[in-house]
Amino acid sequence: MHIFDSARIKLTAWYLVIIALISISFSAIIYQVVTNELERGFMVAEYRIRGMPIPHQRVRLLLEDELMDAKNLVAARLAVINGFILIVSGLASYVLAGKSLRPIKLAMDEQKRFVADASHELKTPLTAIKTEIEVALRDKNLKLRQARELLKSNLQETDKIKDLANYLLTLSKYEGNGKDIVRQKVNFKEVVSEAVEKNLALARNNSTKLLSRLEEINIYGNKQSLVELVSILINNAIKYSPKNRKVSVDLSKRGRSAVLEVKDEGIGIDKKDLAHVFDRFYRSDSSRSKDNIEGFGLGLSIAKSIVELHEGKITVSSKPNKGSTFSIVLPLV
Ligand SMILES: Nc1ncnc2c1ncn2[C@@H]1O[C@H](COP(=O)(O)OP(=O)(O)OP(=O)(O)O)[C@@H](O)[C@H]1O
Ligand SMILES: [Mg+2]
Known part of the structure; x- marks a missing residue:
């Protein structure tokens, strides 16, 4: 059974146990009070x-019989009411448990997708390295120059794996609660100059x-994260622009x-891609295939996490083949 379904059933069961305990205790009290009253009536x-x-x-x-009947009737009514309460609250609990657990399920699904994407990105350079080595080993007359x-090619692929590992570490640093990230007063102008220099x-x-x-x-804010943020935007602006822009x-x-x-005169972003560019591992088709620009699709998701950590907003406006503008709004000290 999927972990979500079993958690839902367990949560429903717990809700039911609590409701049953309350409902049965109340019924016992009601039964006690009513039968006491009946007995008093009997004595009178x-x-x-x-x-x-x-x-x-x-x-x-005859009176004793009547008293017994009345007590049984009260007990039967209470049992029916309890049954009704348990059925209705069981259904409601199942629905509510599903609702409470849904965000956790969505986060889990997203995490799964992320691991799958990351594994895929890792596999691509590893496969390339493996194939190249295998082909070279099969060649009996391999020359030193070819080796x-x-x-060299293997080294490039290894660099890609290293970049990805660094990206993933950065992402996990910013996507947590950001407690380890120390914030203080920073000169934003200096931050941007540093990012430009990088x-x-x-x-x-180009x-x-x-x-x-x-x-x-x-x-x-945190200076190092802010430099990283601005650098990601400038890097993209250059990377996705033809020469001499x-x-x-x-x-x-x-x-x-x-x-x-950060404004460029580059390839721009299609309307259908605009909403997704901040998603992890998202790359538009044009940057993937047509223009063959390298990247993992992680830069902007890191940028977004950094902006959110600083209680700011990041937006983009773009026209295909005209250019893009990424804007960040951050609160002043
Ligand atoms: N300035 C830009 N002009 C055009 N397209 C852009 C621009 N910035 C981002 N994009 C699009 O958004 C996608 C996501 O950008 P992001 O920076 O997250 O990843 P990336 O640049 O592909 O790879 P990397 O992880 O190396 O940064 C890009 O693949 C590209 O399609
Ligand atoms: Mg990028």
């Missing part, structure tokens, strides 16, 4: 008939013009918030 009646000119003993027996090529080499490789307009702003990074104050916009 017996007292009254004592002085009457009728055969005392027979009437007494070096093989090692991506300079990539921008140069001949991307990286422009930034940054206001002096302080926020309350512009990427602009703007930081400004708006009311009681700091607003960061």
